[in-house]
Amino acid sequence: MRFLEIQKDRKGSLAQQIFEQFRVKILDGEMAADEKLPSTRELSHMLNVSRNTVLAAYEMLASEGCVTNVPASGVYVKEGAARTELSEETAGAARMRDDEEESGALEGVVSFDSGVPALDLIPRNGWLRAANTAFREAPLEAFGYDDPRGRRELRALLASYLQRTRGIRCHPDRVLVTSGTKQGLTLLAKTFLSPGSEVFIEDPSNDNVRRIFSYHSQHIVPIPVDCEGIRTDLLPEDKRPSCIFVTPSHQFPLGGSLSIQRRVALVQYAQQRDSYIVEDDYDSEFVYSGHPVRSLHELDRERVVYVGTFSKILFPSVRLGYLVLPYSLVDRCREWKRLGDHHSNSLYQLALARFIESGELERHILRMKKIYRKRRDLLIDLLKRAFAGSVRIFGETAGMHLVAEFEEVVFSPETLERLRRARVAVVPVEEHAIIKGKHLGRAILGYAHLPPELLHEGVARLRRALER
Amino acid sequence: MRFLEIQKDRKGSLAQQIFEQFRVKILDGEMAADEKLPSTRELSHMLNVSRNTVLAAYEMLASEGCVTNVPASGVYVKEGAARTELSEETAGAARMRDDEEESGALEGVVSFDSGVPALDLIPRNGWLRAANTAFREAPLEAFGYDDPRGRRELRALLASYLQRTRGIRCHPDRVLVTSGTKQGLTLLAKTFLSPGSEVFIEDPSNDNVRRIFSYHSQHIVPIPVDCEGIRTDLLPEDKRPSCIFVTPSHQFPLGGSLSIQRRVALVQYAQQRDSYIVEDDYDSEFVYSGHPVRSLHELDRERVVYVGTFSKILFPSVRLGYLVLPYSLVDRCREWKRLGDHHSNSLYQLALARFIESGELERHILRMKKIYRKRRDLLIDLLKRAFAGSVRIFGETAGMHLVAEFEEVVFSPETLERLRRARVAVVPVEEHAIIKGKHLGRAILGYAHLPPELLHEGVARLRRALER
Numbered sequence: 001m002r003f004l005e006i007q008k009d010r011k012g013s014l015a016q017q018i019f020e021q022f023r024v025k026i027l028d029g030e031m032a033a034d035e036k037l038p039s040t041r042e043l044s045h046m047l048n049v050s051r052n053t054v055l056a057a058y059e060m061l062a063s064e065g066c067v068t069n070v071p072a073s074g075v076y077v078k079e080g081a082a083r084t085e086l087s088e089e090t091a092g093a094a095r096m097r098d099d100e101e102e103s104g105a106l107e108g109v110v111s112f113d114s115g116v117p118a119l120d121l122i123p124r125n126g127w128l129r130a131a132n133t134a135f136r137e138a139p140l141e142a143f144g145y146d147d148p149r150g151r152r153e154l155r156a157l158l159a160s161y162l163q164r165t166r167g168i169r170c171h172p173d174r175v176l177v178t179s180g181t182k183q184g185l186t187l188l189a190k191t192f193l194s195p196g197s198e199v200f201i202e203d204p205s206n207d208n209v210r211r212i213f214s215y216h217s218q219h220i221v222p223i224p225v226d227c228e229g230i231r232t233d234l235l236p237e238d239k240r241p242s243c244i245f246v247t248p249s250h251q252f253p254l255g256g257s258l259s260i261q262r263r264v265a266l267v268q269y270a271q272q273r274d275s276y277i278v279e280d281d282y283d284s285e286f287v288y289s290g291h292p293v294r295s296l297h298e299l300d301r302e303r304v305v306y307v308g309t310f311s312k313i314l315f316p317s318v319r320l321g322y323l324v325l326p327y328s329l330v331d332r333c334r335e336w337k338r339l340g341d342h343h344s345n346s347l348y349q350l351a352l353a354r355f356i357e358s359g360e361l362e363r364h365i366l367r368m369k370k371i372y373r374k375r376r377d378l379l380i381d382l383l384k385r386a387f388a389g390s391v392r393i394f395g396e397t398a399g400m401h402l403v404a405e406f407e408e409v410v411f412s413p414e415t416l417e418r419l420r421r422a423r424v425a426v427v428p429v430e431e432h433a434i435i436k437g438k439h440l441g442r443a444i445l446g447y448a449h450l451p452p453e454l455l456h457e458g459v460a461r462l463r464r465a466l467e468r
Numbered sequence: 469m470r471f472l473e474i475q476k477d478r479k480g481s482l483a484q485q486i487f488e489q490f491r492v493k494i495l496d497g498e499m500a501a502d503e504k505l506p507s508t509r510e511l512s513h514m515l516n517v518s519r520n521t522v523l524a525a526y527e528m529l530a531s532e533g534c535v536t537n538v539p540a541s542g543v544y545v546k547e548g549a550a551r552t553e554l555s556e557e558t559a560g561a562a563r564m565r566d567d568e569e570e571s572g573a574l575e576g577v578v579s580f581d582s583g584v585p586a587l588d589l590i591p592r593n594g595w596l597r598a599a600n601t602a603f604r605e606a607p608l609e610a611f612g613y614d615d616p617r618g619r620r621e622l623r624a625l626l627a628s629y630l631q632r633t634r635g636i637r638c639h640p641d642r643v644l645v646t647s648g649t650k651q652g653l654t655l656l657a658k659t660f661l662s663p664g665s666e667v668f669i670e671d672p673s674n675d676n677v678r679r680i681f682s683y684h685s686q687h688i689v690p691i692p693v694d695c696e697g698i699r700t701d702l703l704p705e706d707k708r709p710s711c712i713f714v715t716p717s718h719q720f721p722l723g724g725s726l727s728i729q730r731r732v733a734l735v736q737y738a739q740q741r742d743s744y745i746v747e748d749d750y751d752s753e754f755v756y757s758g759h760p761v762r763s764l765h766e767l768d769r770e771r772v773v774y775v776g777t778f779s780k781i782l783f784p785s786v787r788l789g790y791l792v793l794p795y796s797l798v799d800r801c802r803e804w805k806r807l808g809d810h811h812s813n814s815l816y817q818l819a820l821a822r823f824i825e826s827g828e829l830e831r832h833i834l835r836m837k838k839i840y841r842k843r844r845d846l847l848i849d850l851l852k853r854a855f856a857g858s859v860r861i862f863g864e865t866a867g868m869h870l871v872a873e874f875e876e877v878v879f880s881p882e883t884l885e886r887l888r889r890a891r892v893a894v895v896p897v898e899e900h901a902i903i904k905g906k907h908l909g910r911a912i913l914g915y916a917h918l919p920p921e922l923l924h925e926g927v928a929r930l931r932r933a934l935e936r
Contacts, residue, residue: 003635167471346785
């Protein structure tokens with residue numbers, strides 16, 4: 001139904017007003033040739049005017065040659081009635097950066113993005129089956145405004161999934177379903193930060209994390225990281241952070257796994273200062289060597305928030321993740337979630353519950369772990385052969401990316417331009433560093449989404465671009 | 469796969485460590501009778517230990533009577549091996565308020581909630597068809613990290629939908645898909661508020677709006693509302709708000725529609741002070757009398773943000789809405805959306821695009837409008853009969869709720885308790901008022917979700933509870 005605006009007290013009869021608005025729509029091309037006008041009955045109903053008023057308006061339009069009346073069918077816009085000119089909106093649009101085109105220009109680039117699963121291998125059929133069954137069986141209330149913490153079915157299954165796969169014991173009441181990790185961090189920042197709060201963040205760390213916390217706190221303190229994770233010996237004695245952000249299973253981006261000694265030291269430090277710890281466990285499902293390590297969360301459940309996501313083990317656009325919260329934070333987090341987006345898509349939550357319950361999720365993880373391990377092994381092999389003794393690889397024991405440090409290479413704008421011309425893309429570690437200048441020759445190489453032929457091609461291009 | 473943690477340098481052999489952890493899981497009941505243990509091959513792979521180590525651990529378990537070995541099948545937990553006691557988590561859970569039970573206690577209550585569509589009449593089959601087709605035809609990138617502004621297909625259809633139904637002209641580049649209005653408001657607050665900013669809010673107004681803006685600004689200024697919407701004559705001359713929040717189509721909660729004179733005055737006020745206006749058009753699809761009025765947005769596209777939602781015209785848990793933005797705000801809003809939850813569920817965005825494109829959405833709206841109008845008419849009739857000359861009704865020309873003002877009634881805690889005992893629930897306007905004490909006898913009565921029999925029953929209970 002076309003929008004028309006009429007006013008009883010405006011100059012001109014109601015029929016005249018209707019006529020003029022249709023005329024403008026037709027002249028401007030908003031209504032195209034052969035488009036059918038609403039029936040007189042529909043329009044009179046919509047505008048609360050008599051049918052005779054609408055009839056009079058349509059006759060004016062016909063006598064102007066804008067429309068034609070097809071008996072027993074309706075009134076249609078005539079061919080050739082539109083003016084052709086550049087509208088304001090079209091001009092405005094031209095001013096806008098067009099991202100579609102930008103990404104079009106990247107066609108053919110081998111991109112070593114990190115954190116992107118193999119999208120061509122996601123279990124489309126299995127997920128669709130789960131989604132359909134969940135939708136059909138969904139109770140009425142799953143279509144309304146739902147529990148901000150998430151569907152109880154899903155929270156219960158997450159609790160048992162976490163116990164089974166990560167040794168985390170938690171009651172479903174401590175689980176809060178999020179629309180992904182970034183949302184989870186925003187909720188936490190709102191829950192335990194105030195303007196004067198200090199936040200410790202691993203350095204380097206995912207730059208989004210710094211940006212998110214920066215909105216809520218002016219005092220971001222970077223804590224250095226080495227190949228074993230956060231340097232607990234460098235935690236400042238004289239500070240009292242509200243929160244410490246860490247990725248202990250597979251440090252992002254450097255890839256270290258925090259030793260049990262550092263875990264204990266970190267938790268003790270937080271206990272002495274009454275700080276919260278945020279444990280982001282974004283890809284610990286994929287561990288290729290070494291032994292699984294107990295989560296920080298299990299060392300102090302009332303202090304450590306465990307953050308998980310389905311972006312990596314399922315697919316990013318599913319937009320589902322979760323927090324395992326200390327009881328003391330549940331109510332406040334729930335309220336921020338309610339004010340944020342009320343709750344995450346309930347039907348997808350039910351689909352995920354079904355997908356976990358049937359065992360499909362864990363089967364999919366096992367399958368992808370085998371594939372990712374092969375891709376990782378291949379990438380390491382290719383790098384070592386292409387760069388002989390001049391590359392050092394670390395952070396490769398888990399996850400979906402590794403870090404390569406190239407001798408005598410600095411990922412300067414010039415180097416990145418050479419890579420661009422060679423049609424290969426990597427993210428320098430420096431982009432995620434808070435204190436700059438310490439990781440100049442290091443790049444993050446995501447491999448999970450790259451099949452063997454692209455790994456071959458990507459490393460060949462890297463070599464061409466980086467050799468002098 | 470069960471989580472096990474082993475350490476090479478810990479006391480006890482690796483087999484001993486595996487044995488002890490399974491033993492605890494079985495004793496604690498975490499692993500139930502008849503649960504199958506992982507195969508020796510799986511477990512050795514997962515823990516990176518030899519199969520002989522796992523075999524040794526399983527033999528220890530068997531000799532303790534915890535498991536039994538079924539030849540050619542596997543190793544299973546034996547019946548009766550679990551201790552029975554209250555776990556820490558169970559005890560913790562008992563401390564938690566159990567919402568399920570709370571809502572269970574509300575069984576049989578007639579609730580005049582506002583803003584809830586008739587969930588039993590949502591187009592489940594049509595939506596599922598659209599969702600399935602959209603999922604099957606979705607391009608690969610719709611499963612990855614997607615455009616924070618939303619899928620281009622959906623933004624283009626929203627732009628033409630808005631032009632058709634609301635007379636709003638906008639290029640798809642000005643549309644940003646949100647996970648609902650609350651999220652849209654948060655993005656806007658982050659985009660144009662700083663700690664010193666003043667925000668004008670209609671009073672009364674949805675209390676969530678005040679809460680959301682309060683997080684981002686210390687200076688919330690209530691502007692009084694009458695039955696025609698915001699009192700533009702009371703806009704303070706000496707202030708310079710960063711943003712003015714209004715619901716001009718159907719003021720929430722009082723239900724007025726802002727006259728064209730006040731619309732023009734409001735936009736002029738904002739222009740003189742370089743303020744943004746946020747136009748929340750939450751339920752303007754359902755207009756029952758009077759004529760459709762031009763949006764504020766069309767009066768100044770670079771100053772007014774138009775906010776829309778699918779919670780009312782489709783169903784709340786779909787969690788999709790949108791902003792129509794001035795070009796000057798697009799990039800910043802997009803970045804806050806990216807940091808907030810990256811983007812809204814892409815597959816549901818594609819489903820919605822299909823649902824709009826096929827015309828099903830507009831057919832559904834027309835159908836619901838007829839039903840809601842009947843429910844509204846019935847409610848008005850019932851109220852007038854039950855409360856004869858002692859009720860005044862307003863805000864009934866549009867939307868999904870109306871306001872009833874009862875003579876000599878104050879919706880005090882005692883009155884609400886009487887209502888609760890009569891098993892009928894209403895929300896007093898006072899709950900949404902910033903300056904208290906002006907709307908004591910007024911209640912918001914949502915009717916969209918209530919079939920005729922519940923409207924009859926609800927009004928009867930209201931009458932019983934309110935008569936002295």
